[in-house]
Structure formats: structure tokens, C-alpha cells
Amino acid sequence: MTALAVLGTVVVMHPDVANRRSLAADVVSGVSAPVTEVPVSTPRPVPTPTQKLTTPLRPAPSLTRQPKGAKPNVTVSSGKLAVVPGFNKATGVRDKLTYRVEIEQGLSVNGAVVAAIIHKTLADPRGWQAVHPVSFERTDKVDADLRIILATPALTDKLCLPLDTGGEVSCRVEDRVVLNAKRWMYAIPAYNGDVSLYRSYLVNHEVGHALGHGHSTCTKAKTPAPVMMQQTKGLAGCLPNAWPTIKAT
Secondary structure, eight states: OEEEEETTEEEEEOTTTSSOOOOOHHHHTTOBOSSOOOOTTOOOOOOOTTSOOOOOOOOOOOOOOOOTTOOOOSSOOOOBEEEOOOOBOOOSSSEEEEEEEEEETTOSSOHHHHHHHHHHHHHSTTSGGGTSSEEEEEOOSTTOSEEEEEEOHHHHHHHTTTSOOTTTOOEEETTEEEEEHHHHHHOOGGGTTOHHHHHHHHHHHHHHHHTTOOOBOOOSTTSBOOTTBOGGGOOTTOBOOOOTTOOOO
16 A cells, blocks of 8 residues: 555555556557657656646537437547546645546547536535545646546546556546546436436546545445445345445445
């Protein structure tokens, strides 16, 4: 376990999210992302507001209109990311953690809607702001502390290395919170069609890793699953839950 100071609070890094190695050059060379690739020899923790990134931004992704009844594209990978423009001010007076939303070009999603869902989740009173001395602010600037990325399964697998996401799950590596578009679009059967609730779970689970939280397990059947449980892989008798403040009773 590794201790990490996040915005003035010492948190304990789970082995799954501590000591990440950077992406190999042969992987990132084919991914056109809006930030400079991380040097292979220098693992990077989540930057604090005083640790700024210095790279150019790409334009926002175009919004693709699909024919009525067409199945949304979540599998054909362009390998190129673009920043969703816009700003959502932090709520509260706690330490500010900035993030920007990036979407793989070609995905059949509305970038502004995706960004609004993410910010609504992070600012929700049931979320991490009630647990940590932190408030989340969305920006489209290069100096964001976190990159929240929506990507196809293929690009997710590349951005999540050395973790094995198998085209199915999401991850957090270094300053990247990578959300698998397949899960974002279709959720999982255990959520019984409540895609909105699952999306909030997905955001809170992966951002929870960035705040230093490791995985949890279901400890009592028919009670809310911990948000840090790998719910995508099954609920083990627990009930769907997207919020870190909702506990088993």
C-alpha cells in the first residue's frame, strides 16, 4: 500500500492503482490524445492543482447524427480523443480538483450531454464531495488535474495498460479516468436497465480510485453494494449502488 496526499488529505493507494507504469511507446504512438504522452520511465500520480500539464488541446468532437433506429457506435475506434469544451464551476469552498472531459472521435454520443452527466454525478451531495475535502470543477483547459475519458473498448484497453480491461471494463491509470463506452451505453444486466444510475456508479468508482480508494466487496446480501466494489463484474448478492455515502445497513 502507498500513501498519497490528495488535496491536503492523506489517502492510501490500493495496489491496483499505486505504482502504475506509464504507457509503452508502441501503444501511445498510435493514439492521438490531447495531452503529451507520459514518459515510460516516469509514473505520474494525479497532479495537484499546483502541478500543471502543458500541452495543446484538440477541438471538440463533432456530434454524429445517426439514422433513426441505428445502433450507436461504441466499437469502431478512431483512436483520437478530443476535449469537450465548457466549464462547470466547483460547488462549495473546499479544495478544488479540476477535470476535463475527453471523448473518442466517432462515438455516437453528444459530448455536452456526457459532460453534464459527469459533472452532475461529481457534484451530487451523495458523492465524493461529502467524503473528501474536495470540490470538482470542469474545465477544458490543459492544466486540468484529471482527464475523464469516454472511449471505445479498443482504445480503453490501450489507455488502461498495464491493466487488462478486456474490452469490457473501465479503469483509472495515473491522471486518466477511462470510461468504457460499451458500459456507458448499455450498463450491465444487474442494473435492470437503469443506465443513468450505472453511469453515476461508473464515474464515482473510477474517480474513487483517483482519490486513493481500492476495491471493496459485498459484505451483506440485499444491501447496497459499496461503490468501490467491482459491480460491473457482478453484485454477489448486493444491490446496485452508485454513491459512496450510501452504505450497507
